[in-house]
Amino acid sequence: MPFEALKPEIKKIATQNNLSVDERLLNICEVLEANIEYYNWVGFYFKNGDKHELKLGPYVGEPTDHTIIPFGKGICGQVAVSNQNFVVPDVSAQDNYIACSITVKAEIVIPIFVNGENVGQIDIDSNTPDPFTEADERFLEFVCKEVAKII
Template identity: 60%
Template sequence: MNFKSKISQIIENDLQTDAKLQQICDVLKNNYPHFHWVGFYFINGTKQELKLAQFAGTPTEHTIIPFGKGICGQVAVSNKNFIVQDVSEQDNYISCGIDVKSEIVIPIFQKDKNIGQIDIDSHDKSPFTKEDEELLEYICEKVATLNLDGIINQPPF
């Protein structure tokens, strides 16, 4: 299956934005065996924090993440991809579960502003490839074309 074309189909369909984001999470989690948790975090209005939006996988208590904290919070500040092949080697890591061994986070930009990210957790060590990173970058570029105002400006959970 060509996942880029599948993602493009989801982005272009007539669903609401939140349903599109949920479909992306589900497609990734169900088709990539090393993607055990897939979710989107977006900036929480004017606050210096991220809030969890759609996800696929075990629910997490980390629905709000301050900028700078954990891998997601660091990406909110650095504006750069962050691939951690072994989370035990990270000092500034927020554990989402004892099974998580690695994480990849890719920022989403609209008008040159980091407005969110896609976050993938894996129960495997060193599973993420350059192809995974490129696919997630493509997804983030596509998600950036959506009207995310309702998601970014929602009150926190």
């Protein structure tokens, strides 16, 4: 499904005030994973209080042991420090990659900002080599802006 067609669905989920924040985040994960063929694991990590680490939030996909990620470690930990999008076309070429599954070939991580502060990120793994484009980045930035409104 094209990204533009998914935007109203993401907005609708984000404004479902009868659901908890975690329920809405999980619903967003489910919509993304179900509608974008090469999104094989979709989840959120958030800053864990005052600690310099990320804590796993709602996600869809294979279970992961990586429920806590120190700042600077792996792709997610690097985004927590850099405050920049990180697109990895080939995870095997990354020195600081935390392997979640041998099937993962690529990853994209986009930070979530609330009042200018990086509070978390959306993390997407793909079993397809080099699938992410600038359109994915722009769409996921939109998703993160919607998420920022509800957290």
